[in-house]
Amino acid sequence: MAARGARLCPLLLLLAALAGLGAEAKNSEDVRCKCICPPYKDHSGHIYNKNVSQKDCDCLHVVEPMPVPGPDVEAYCLRCECKYEERSSVTIKVTIIIYLSILGLLLLYMVYLTLVEPILKRRLLGHSQLIQSDEDIGDHQPFANAHDVLARSRSRANVLNKVEYAQQRWKLQVQEQRKSVFDRHVVLS
Amino acid sequence: MEALAMDQKGYRRGSFQSATSDEDMLEIAGASMDFSMADDDPPLDREMGGFSSYNGGGMNGTSTMMDFLEEPLPGVGTYEDFNTIDWVREKSRDRDRHREITSRSKESTWALLHSVSDAFSGWLLMLLIGLLAGEGKPPDLKEGVCLAGFWFNHEHCCWKSNTTFTDRDKCPEWKSWSQLILGHGEGAFAYILNYLMYVIWALMFSLLAVLLVKGFAPYACGSGIPEIKTILSGFIIRGYLGKWTLVIKTITLVLAVSSGLSLGKEGPLVHVACCCGNILCHLFTKYRKNEAKRREVLSAAAAAGVSVAFGAPIGGVLFSLEEVSYYFPLKTLWRSFFAALVAAFTLRSINPFGNSRLVLFYVEFHMPWHLLELVPFILLGIFGGLWGAFFIRSNIAWCRRRKTTRLGKYPVLEVLVVTAITAILAFPNEYTRMSTSELISELFNDCGILDSSKLCEYVNDFNSTKGDDLPDRAAGPGVYTAMWQLALALIMKVFITIFTFGMKVPSGLFIPSMAVGAIAGRLLGVAVEQLAFYHHDWPIFSGWCSQGADCITPGLYAMVGAAACLGGVTRMTVSLVVIMFELTGGLEYIVPLMAAAMTSKWVADAIGREGIYDAHIRLNGYPFLEAKEEFSHKTRAMDVMRPRKNDPPLTVITQDSMSVEDVETIVSSTTYSGYPVVVSRTDLIISIENARKKQDGIVSTSVICFTDYCPPLPPSSPSVLKLRSILDLSPFTVTDETPMEIVVDIFRKLGLRQCLVTHNGKLLGIITKKDVLKHIAQMANQDPDSILFN
Numbered sequence: 001m002a003a004r005g006a007r008l009c010p011l012l013l014l015l016a017a018l019a020g021l022g023a024e025a026k027n028s029e030d031v032r033c034k035c036i037c038p039p040y041k042d043h044s045g046h047i048y049n050k051n052v053s054q055k056d057c058d059c060l061h062v063v064e065p066m067p068v069p070g071p072d073v074e075a076y077c078l079r080c081e082c083k084y085e086e087r088s089s090v091t092i093k094v095t096i097i098i099y100l101s102i103l104g105l106l107l108l109y110m111v112y113l114t115l116v117e118p119i120l121k122r123r124l125l126g127h128s129q130l131i132q133s134d135e136d137i138g139d140h141q142p143f144a145n146a147h148d149v150l151a152r153s154r155s156r157a158n159v160l161n162k163v164e165y166a167q168q169r170w171k172l173q174v175q176e177q178r179k180s181v182f183d184r185h186v187v188l189s
Numbered sequence: 190m191e192a193l194a195m196d197q198k199g200y201r202r203g204s205f206q207s208a209t210s211d212e213d214m215l216e217i218a219g220a221s222m223d224f225s226m227a228d229d230d231p232p233l234d235r236e237m238g239g240f241s242s243y244n245g246g247g248m249n250g251t252s253t254m255m256d257f258l259e260e261p262l263p264g265v266g267t268y269e270d271f272n273t274i275d276w277v278r279e280k281s282r283d284r285d286r287h288r289e290i291t292s293r294s295k296e297s298t299w300a301l302l303h304s305v306s307d308a309f310s311g312w313l314l315m316l317l318i319g320l321l322a323g324e325g326k327p328p329d330l331k332e333g334v335c336l337a338g339f340w341f342n343h344e345h346c347c348w349k350s351n352t353t354f355t356d357r358d359k360c361p362e363w364k365s366w367s368q369l370i371l372g373h374g375e376g377a378f379a380y381i382l383n384y385l386m387y388v389i390w391a392l393m394f395s396l397l398a399v400l401l402v403k404g405f406a407p408y409a410c411g412s413g414i415p416e417i418k419t420i421l422s423g424f425i426i427r428g429y430l431g432k433w434t435l436v437i438k439t440i441t442l443v444l445a446v447s448s449g450l451s452l453g454k455e456g457p458l459v460h461v462a463c464c465c466g467n468i469l470c471h472l473f474t475k476y477r478k479n480e481a482k483r484r485e486v487l488s489a490a491a492a493a494g495v496s497v498a499f500g501a502p503i504g505g506v507l508f509s510l511e512e513v514s515y516y517f518p519l520k521t522l523w524r525s526f527f528a529a530l531v532a533a534f535t536l537r538s539i540n541p542f543g544n545s546r547l548v549l550f551y552v553e554f555h556m557p558w559h560l561l562e563l564v565p566f567i568l569l570g571i572f573g574g575l576w577g578a579f580f581i582r583s584n585i586a587w588c589r590r591r592k593t594t595r596l597g598k599y600p601v602l603e604v605l606v607v608t609a610i611t612a613i614l615a616f617p618n619e620y621t622r623m624s625t626s627e628l629i630s631e632l633f634n635d636c637g638i639l640d641s642s643k644l645c646e647y648v649n650d651f652n653s654t655k656g657d658d659l660p661d662r663a664a665g666p667g668v669y670t671a672m673w674q675l676a677l678a679l680i681m682k683v684f685i686t687i688f689t690f691g692m693k694v695p696s697g698l699f700i701p702s703m704a705v706g707a708i709a710g711r712l713l714g715v716a717v718e719q720l721a722f723y724h725h726d727w728p729i730f731s732g733w734c735s736q737g738a739d740c741i742t743p744g745l746y747a748m749v750g751a752a753a754c755l756g757g758v759t760r761m762t763v764s765l766v767v768i769m770f771e772l773t774g775g776l777e778y779i780v781p782l783m784a785a786a787m788t789s790k791w792v793a794d795a796i797g798r799e800g801i802y803d804a805h806i807r808l809n810g811y812p813f814l815e816a817k818e819e820f821s822h823k824t825r826a827m828d829v830m831r832p833r834k835n836d837p838p839l840t841v842i843t844q845d846s847m848s849v850e851d852v853e854t855i856v857s858s859t860t861y862s863g864y865p866v867v868v869s870r871t872d873l874i875i876s877i878e879n880a881r882k883k884q885d886g887i888v889s890t891s892v893i894c895f896t897d898y899c900p901p902l903p904p905s906s907p908s909v910l911k912l913r914s915i916l917d918l919s920p921f922t923v924t925d926e927t928p929m930e931i932v933v934d935i936f937r938k939l940g941l942r943q944c945l946v947t948h949n950g951k952l953l954g955i956i957t958k959k960d961v962l963k964h965i966a967q968m969a970n971q972d973p974d975s976i977l978f979n
Contacts, residue, residue, distance in 0.1 A: 089338075089341075089345070092341065099440070099443065107401075170433075174404075174433075178403065180407075181407040181693075182600060187416070188407075
C-alpha cells in the first residue's frame with residue numbers, strides 16, 4: 001500500500017502541474033482578434049491584430065486607422081474576416097523548456113556512459129574486473145537462474161550497491177534489446 | 190503441509206517487490222533468448238488421465254481457504270520473454286480472484302471497499318491514461334529563429350505583428366538564418382546559406398534521434414503498431430512497453446519529425462500511449478498480475494493515443510477496435526470510450542493548436558458536391574489502392590533487405606544518408622520544405638478571397654464578387670507553377686517514404702500517406718475545375734454547373750485523396766472515414782469518403798492481401814493468428830499434430846512415479862515449453878528449486894507426485910514432493926479427425942497455446958500455436974520457417 005502511494009506521488013504532482021498550467025489566468029498578450037482585409041479598389045490588403053475581448057472582435061474595433069473614407073467603411077468591412085484566437089504562450093514555453101532539459105540530461109548521461117564511465121572504472125577497479133563485468137551473462141542452465149531469483153532478496157543492504165546493481169541490470173537489458181533489434185534483426189524489421 | 194504453506198507465504202512477502210516489474214522477469218526466465226530452438230512440441234505417448242489446476246486456480250471445492258489464498262512462488266505463473274500467454278488460464282485466474290474478493294467483501298467494510306476499488310480500478314486507470322496525454326508544437330529551427338523567444342514556431346512568432354496582405358509570412362521578429370548571419374535575406378548567397386543550414390539542422394536532429402534510440406532504448410524505433418498488435422493478441426515482449434522506451438520514444442519522435450523526414454507521429458503516439466497504460470498498470474494489482482486484463486487496458490490506451498494524435502476520440506476507439514486489438518469485448522469498448530474522452534478533454538484544456546479547436550486540419554467550407562463527382566472520387570480511390578499496394582510491396586522488400594544483408598549493419602549511417610537525401614531534395618521545392626502537416630492543411634483548404642498562396646492565384650474578377658463564395662475561375666500563372674511543383678513533390682514523397690518507414694527512428698505512416706493522397710487529389714481537383722470552367726457547355730457539366738457558380742471544390746478532392754491513400758496502405762474502412770471527418774469537421778462529405786475508402790480497399794486487396802501492419806508482422810515472424818482470414822483447406826487435426834510419423838516418441842511426465850532427478854534430467858535435456866500432464870517449464874523449474882531449498886528431505890530420488898492423494902511409499906524412502914498446484918486442470922482436447930478449420934477457430938477464439946489430440950480417449954499428440962501458424966503458412970505457399978516465435 002505504501003509502495004503504491006509512493007508510486008502515485010510523482011504522478012499526482014505532474015497532474016497538479018498540468019492542471020495549474022491549464023487553469024492559469026490568461027496572459028493578456030495571448031489573446032488577439034485577427035482581421036484579414038483583402039484588396040479593395042486601390043487599397044492593398046492588410047492584416048490587423050489587436051488584443052480585444054471576444055465581443056469586440058469585429059472590423060470596426062480592430063481596423064485602425066480605417067483606410068477608407070466614411071461611406072465606404074461598410075463595404076470594406078463586409079469583405080474583412082475577423083477571427084478571435086487565443087493561445088497559451090506559457091504552456092508552449094514550459095513544454096519546450098522541459099523537453100530541452102530532458103534531452104540535455106539524456107545526452108549528458110549518454111556521454112557519461114560511453115566516455116566517462118569506462119575511464120573511471122578502469123582507474124578504480126583495475127583491468128580484470130572490467131572484462132568480467134562486460135561478459136555476456138547468458139547462462140543457459142535452467143536451474144541456475146532460478147537459484148539467482150530465489151537468492152536475491154537477502155543481499156544488497158547498501159544503497160550504492162543497489163543503484164549499481166539496478167544500473168547493471170538495465171544495461172544488460174538494453175544490450176539484449178540492442179542485440180535483438182540491431183544485430184539479429186529479429187524484432188522490428 | 191502447514192509448514193509448506195507458511196513457507197511459501199513468507200517467501201511471497203520477501204520477494205514481491207522485486208518480482209513485479211518487467212525487468213525482473215528477464216532473469217527468472219533464464220535461457221529465454223535462445224528462441225531459435227524453443228520448439229513448442231512437448232511429445233506425449235501414453236494415456237494421461239490426471240489433469241490438475243494451474244497455480245492457485247482452485248478448481249475443486251475441497252481445497253482449503255489457505256490453498257486458495259496462497260499466492261504462488263514468485264515467478265510461477267509468469268511467462269518467458271517472446272512467448273505467448275495462455276488466455277484461458279489468465280481469464281480463469283481473474284475470475285477466481287474476483288470471486289474471492291466478492292466473497293470476502295461480506296466479511297468487513299475494509300474488504301468491501303477493497304472490492305469496490307478493485308472494480309473501479311479499471312475506470313481510474315482509464316482516467317489516468319487520458320490525463321497523461323499531451324503534445325506541443327516544437328520550434329522549427331531548420332528555417333530560422335524567433336527572436337521574441339526561441340520556443341515559438343513561425344506562426345506563433347508573428348502573432349502580434351501587423352503585416353501587409355501579401356507579406357503575411359514575414360514579420361520582424363522571425364529571422365531566417367541568412368538574415369541572422371548575413372543581415373539580409375535576398376540573393377544567391379543567402380539562398381545557399383539557408384540551404385546549408387537546413388541540411389545541417391536536419392542531419393543534427395536525426396543523428397541525435399538515432400543515437401538516443403540506439404543507446405538507451407532500441408525498442409523505440411519504428412512505428413510500433415505491428416508489435417502492439419502482436420502483444421495484444423497474446424505475445425510477450427518484455428521491455429517493449431517500459432519506462433525507458435516511453436521516454437526515448439517521446440523525445441526522439443519530436444526530433445525525427447523536426448528533421449524533415451517523411452514520417453508522421455501517429456503510430457509512435459499509439460506506442461507511447463500503450464507504454465503509459467502499461468506503466469500505470471503496475472499501480473493496480475488487478476492488472477499487474479494478469480496478462481489478459483492488462484491487454485484490455487492496452488486496447489483502451491491505444492484508443493486514447495489516436496485520440497490525442499489526431500484530436501479524433503471516436504476515430505480512436507474505432508481504430509483500436511479495427512486495427513490494433515484482438516479481443517475487444519463490450520466492456521473494453523466503454524472503457525476505451527471513456528479513456529478517449531478524458532484524453533480529448535485534457536488535450537483541449539492544454540490547447541496545443543492555439544485556437545481552442547481539437548482538429549488538426551479544420552476545413553471551413555461546406556459546399557455541396559454533385560453525384561457526378563463520384564467518378565473522380567472513385568478514380569482517386571483506385572489511385573489510393575494502387576499506391577497502397579505498391580508501397581507495401583516495396584517497403585517490405587526494402588525492409589527484408591535491411592534484415593538480411595549488410596545494409597542492416599549500419600543503422601546510424603542509413604538514417605543520416607536518408608535524412609541528407611530528403612533534406613537536399615526537399616529544400617528547393619517550397620511544398621516539400623514546409624512540414625507535412627502544413628502542406629496537408631494548405632491542400633485541404635479551399636481558396637477564398639482572403640487567401641494569397643500560390644495555389645489560390647486564380648484570375649479574379651473583382652467586379653462580380655459576392656462575398657466569400659467565389660465562382661470557378663480560370664487558373665492564373667501561380668496555379669500552374671504550383672501544379673508542377675506539387676507533381677514533383679508527389680513523386681518525391683512516393684519514393685522517399687518507402688525508405689523512411691521502418692528506419693531506426695520512431696516513424697509513423699499516417700501523415701505521409703495522407704500527404705501523397707492530398708497532393709494527388711488536389712491535382713485532380715484543379716484539373717476537373719479547369720475542365721468545368723473552360724468547357725461548361727459540355728453535357729456533363731451544363732446540367733449542374735452553370736457559369737459563375739462554384740461547383741468544384743479542389744479541397745474536397747484533396748480530402749478524398751488523402752482518405753483513399755491511407756485506406757490503401759492500412760486497409761482501414763470505418764475507422765478511416767470517422768477519423769477523416771473528425772479531422773476535418775466536414776460531415777457533408779461522408780459519402781465521398783466512404784466511396785473512396787471502399788474502392789481503394791478493393792483495389793488494394795485484389796493486388797495484395799495484407800495491410801502494412803500485417804505485412805510487417807509476417808516479415809518479423811511474430812505468432813499472430815490472423816483473426817480476419819478464413820481457413821479454407823481440408824486438412825485435419827492429425828495432419829498437424831506432433832509427433833508426426835517419424836518423430837521420436839514423446840517425452841512424458843507421469844503423475845506419481847517420477848523422481849526429482851528424472852524430471853530435472855528431462856527439463857535440462859529438452860527445450861519443450863510444456864509437458865503433459867501439461868505443466869509449464871518455468872513453473873516446474875522454480876517449484877523444484879524452491880522445494881530443494883525450503884522443504885526438508887527432498888533429494889534427487891524423491892518422487893514427484895502430481896495427484897491429490899499420493900500413493901503410500903515405504904518408510905525408508907525420502908519424502909514426496911507434491912507439485913499439484915502448478916498443473917493445468919483443463920487442457921483442451923480435440924479428436925484426430927477434427928477438421929483444421931475448427932481447430933484454427935478454437936485457437937483464435939479462445940486464445941489457446943496448445944491443444945491435445947486424442948483418439949478413442951487415448952492421447953495421441955499435441956498441437957501448439959506455432960504448429961498452427963506453420964501449417965497456415967504452408968497452405969498459403971509461404972515459407973513455414975519464417976515463424977520464429979512460439
